[in-house]
Amino acid sequence: MRPDQYCKNKLKESKTNFALPFIFLNPQKKKALIALYAFCREVDDIADNCIEYEVGLAKLDWWHSEINNLYQDNPQHPVTKALLEPVRKYNLNQNYFIEIIDGMKMDLDFNRYEDFKQLQLYTYRAASVVGILAAHIFGFENKKTLDYAHNLGIALQLTNIIRDVGEDIRRNRIYIPLNDLKQFKIDENDFKGHVDPKKLINLMEYQIKRAKSFYSKAFSLLPKEDKNRQLPGMMMGYIYYDLLLSIEEGNLANILNERTQLTPIRKFYIILKTILKIIT
Structure with missing residues (x-):
């Protein structure tokens, strides 16, 4: 199996939102992003x-050793073979791939x-670095774009x-x-039994507020020229921001038993809305 096909299969198996904006990329950038996603999927x-x-x-x-192989022009795995050209073409820093692996070590x-x-x-390590690598592949003129990618x-x-x-609990x-x-007077053992709904709502509202602050910072940092x-x-940012709003508008008292999802139609609506924001 060719390396690029291996990576495409990884993307197809995952059924991720990550694939949606790919239709707006040229073939080279699309292949690079798919290879990057496949790497993240492997280590995750x-x-x-x-x-x-x-x-x-x-x-x-x-994988740490295999990244060294990649940067010595001797990749062994289909994913690193697929990454070889993007690493050269988009000047992707080796340390970013190591950071992603270190993030997965934190999960261990x-x-x-x-x-x-x-x-x-x-x-x-688990997300900002991926965004920074993606920003390099998309292309940018202003280095503030990397700060945008970090916060997003x-x-x-x-x-x-x-x-x-x-699900994580x-x-x-x-x-x-x-x-x-x-701070919200919840013991983690409460999650095994009954959590006071009011306390849980307050806790989750606090988490949502924090996430919103990073979206706001990210979007404010993206330079107009990029x-x-x-x-x-x-597009990915606005899809996830809409997801966050949907969670906020839902039943936070039952968030431990529900998993909010956006419909495909909703996601495509957000994509079109994002395009209009750029061209108007």
Whole structure:
């Protein structure tokens, strides 16, 4: 199987929102983004699926070595073979790929985060770095675009955390900072039984407010001259922002048992709305 086909299969299997803006990219950039996504999927699956810590760590260490192979023009895996051309063409920094792997190592090391400072490092490695790499592939003139990508990545990851809070708890993972739980007088053991609905609503409203602040910062930082190039990332940003609003408007008292999703029609409406924002 050709490396690019391997990566396409990874994208197809995931059924992710990540694929939606690809239709607006030229073939070279599309291939580069699919290869980047496939890499993220490979290492993320290790963090999600490895039950034994040592096995997961060994697999991530292998990927660390494989990234070194990639930057020595000797990739062995289909994904790194697919990344070889984009790395050269878009000048993608090796350290960003290592940061992503380190983020997945954090998932092996921690299933709780003491405070937002610790969580923010995780969100940077797991999402902001991906956004920065994507911004390089899309292209930019103004370096402030990288600050936009950094903050948007945090916003997207926080939205995922809010949406998946119940699912994560059932997997014995709590990404909401423990000092936030303490602030709203919720013990993590409450999640195993009954959580006071009012306390839960207040906690989730606080998380939503924090995520909104990162969306606001991200969109304010994107320079006008780079908006056309960064359109695919903006589409993703507005889709996830709409998802966040849908969560906020839903039943937050039952968020542990519900997973908010947007319909395909809604997503395409947001994409069209984003295009209109750029051209008008």
